[in-house]
Amino acid sequence: MLGLFRRCKLLFTLNIFMGVAVAALTVAAATILELVLNAVIDADSERFGVMLRVALGYLVIMAAVSICAAIVEKQVVITAIRNLRTTVQQGILSRDNEHFGCLGTADYLSALTNDMKIVEENIVVPLLKSIQYALIFLMAAVALFFYSALIGAIMLGGLVLMYLLPSCVGGLIGKRQEAYSTECARYTSIVKDRLSGYGVLRACRLIERASCELATRSDAVASKKFAADRLLALSEGLAGVMGAVLQIATMLVTGVLVLRGEMLAGTLLAILQLSGAFVQPVAIIMQSLPMICAGAPVLSRLRVLGRPAPSGFSGNRVPRFEQEIIFDSVSFGYAAERPVLSGLSATLKKGESYVLVGESGCGKTTLVRLLAAERSDYAGAIRIDGCELHKLDVDRVLEMVSTVQQDAYLFDETLEYNISLGRSYSRERWARALTISGVDRFIARIGQGLSTQVGELGARLSGGQRQRIAVARAIIDEKPLLILDEGTNAVDARTACDIESALLKIDDLTLITITHDLRPELLRRYDTVLFMKHGRIEEIGSYDALIAKQGGFASFQSLRASNDNPTRDNAR
Structure with a gap:
């Protein structure tokens, strides 16, 4: 006592x-x-x-x-x-x-x-x-x-x-x-x-x-x-x-x-x-x-x-991301009897863009969460330039990764704080982040600009505005790896396309996007499509190559297109 x-x-x-x-x-x-x-x-x-x-x-x-x-x-x-x-x-x-x-x-x-x-x-x-x-x-x-x-x-x-x-x-x-x-x-x-x-x-x-x-x-x-x-x-x-x-x-x-x-x-x-x-x-x-x-x-x-819980990531090596990220036979489940990932393997090259597609529950979000060091209890290996994630300084790993999630969390603070989180950035970074995210398109119309109070959970903003702010927050740090976990789903198709197009133009950025939008004009913009099924990467390649293959991805896209256009199916 x-x-x-x-x-x-x-x-x-x-x-x-x-x-x-x-x-x-x-x-x-x-x-x-x-x-x-x-x-x-x-x-x-x-x-x-x-x-x-x-x-x-x-x-x-x-x-x-x-x-x-x-x-x-x-x-x-x-x-x-x-x-x-x-x-x-x-x-x-x-x-x-x-x-x-x-x-x-x-x-x-x-x-x-x-x-x-x-x-x-x-x-x-x-x-x-x-x-x-x-x-x-x-x-x-x-x-x-x-x-x-x-x-x-x-x-x-x-x-x-x-x-x-x-x-x-x-x-x-x-x-x-x-x-x-x-x-x-x-x-x-x-x-x-x-x-x-x-x-x-x-x-x-x-x-x-x-x-x-x-x-x-x-x-x-x-x-x-x-x-x-x-x-x-x-x-x-x-x-x-x-x-x-x-x-x-x-x-x-x-x-x-x-x-x-x-x-x-x-x-x-x-x-x-x-x-x-x-x-x-x-x-x-x-x-x-x-x-x-x-x-x-x-x-x-x-x-x-009050005692810090021991982290499963206890490594102290400084991470270097200059070549690739390798998932080697990665398995994981939130409950032991219900695996989400089963022996998944894939290689992601630095500076390239990847889009993850597949049915809900196939493990897309779990995969990127493991990459973002949210869970340490996986089997197999996740290597960044040859060094396994557990051996790296996890805080330094997080300095390389930005994530935009579908449900963007906003603090009950100003719009400026929700982008910078209290940190200082140059004017150039601010201008770049606001332009790419599209925040500059509505900021002048919401009262006090960057000083506008967004309310609890961003209640004073629309869903699209909240999502744009989350994108600006993710890119203002200029980290080399950006994950969009259905991060543009809250905005309209044209706006989502504009945001993703702007991100795809950023030099030396490795972009991983999880999406349910299977429009060809969008998927063709990415270097590689990763089609997931039952916790594995079933197919990998460019959009056109996977369509020509007429495998699981082509069937999945055809089925989704059919579901999205029931009237046309009935007419047939």
Whole structure:
């Protein structure tokens, strides 16, 4: 637990120092009360006047120290949670695609919001308070034994009972707190899912049903939290009752000693004050311990998220792409029993253009994802200029590859940010990217040009505009390898043709396009057509050569053309 404060040691040490000061002043109050009461009983007005001035000075010092201690404690809490959140964020963002996808986005959101709140309220704050009150307890215990060994022994006996009773429920509280955290993650997941699919729900008139689903999940969250809070209330109640019993017992025993003449009345008041300084900290610590234990599983999960997941790509060689990329008997499946690629082999020459075609599900997108180092668990080999992908520095590999996907993701930022992603480029690069992508054709018509806010997921732009922005983002870096994963499907045929034609004219660019557009005038623009079927490259060659061959590609294109023109087929 103390590891939470490892990165703010000086601040944490200052908090301990302030705690010692508060504890010392708390115990000193008992001595001041004792002297004041004895002065009153002895009718010593001069001594009473002195003690009155001492008491006023004490109050001023106590107020100043308490305020400073509270401010330092708040700063420690804020810093500890900020550091933990930063660690978890870095751990999540350092994951590669393969490990990032092991959890849903909602799980990450819940960890950075709900779980952080649990750690703050159930671990950090209770732990700091426990340390503070432990210092008060220790000083009060020493003072009690100084006044009376009998009273000190009674207080320690009561302490054992105060610890045993509430601690019995600590483990169960931890399990219920973990269940609450899990339910929060589920709720966050379904909220994110339903809000993202709002348009579908509205179109299908399922808003009321979705509202009921969210209400049910919300009730489940409340139920899990109440189950944990019930046990916390039981623990706090037991601690409070034991504390009250212990204070009453101390008062009775001390009263008997005063009646016997074995103790002064002022000492009675001092012991009563110290018993409060002894019991209250123990009660608070006993209340805090179950909370800390309850939050431990959540903190453990956050620490796991904060550790970078080991990547399957651990190579350190600098990649060089000057000749070719070779796929050698590559096999892969997202599930072991359902292979997507089966012994696929192909060679892609640098500077040439390739178009991947085939039925949906044949493995086209999976193939380019492997090339973009999104998954490491494939069989066979993917070699870039003779060096296998696993042996290369994968971050340097990503510096060579740009990808435009069918569903272009836009951030809720300006149009400029969505192209540059916060990086700086020369005017020449900007002009080139805007021209090739066609963004320059509409940018003047959308309000503030590059400074236009695109909205969440680009909601203020059309589908075609969003896709053009994605193309501009991919080519502004001028990387040697560009993948269009149906990247022009969201624009009309003429615009798609214009974009692809512009890309095909870029010197020294290796272009790999996945498309369902089988128009001859488009496919003839590419150097090579790769026809995929059942996870393999079944045919490879120029468009005209494959048509002349009258093999699988020719049949596939003929069938697609027939499906695209049902009226003409019926006329025949």
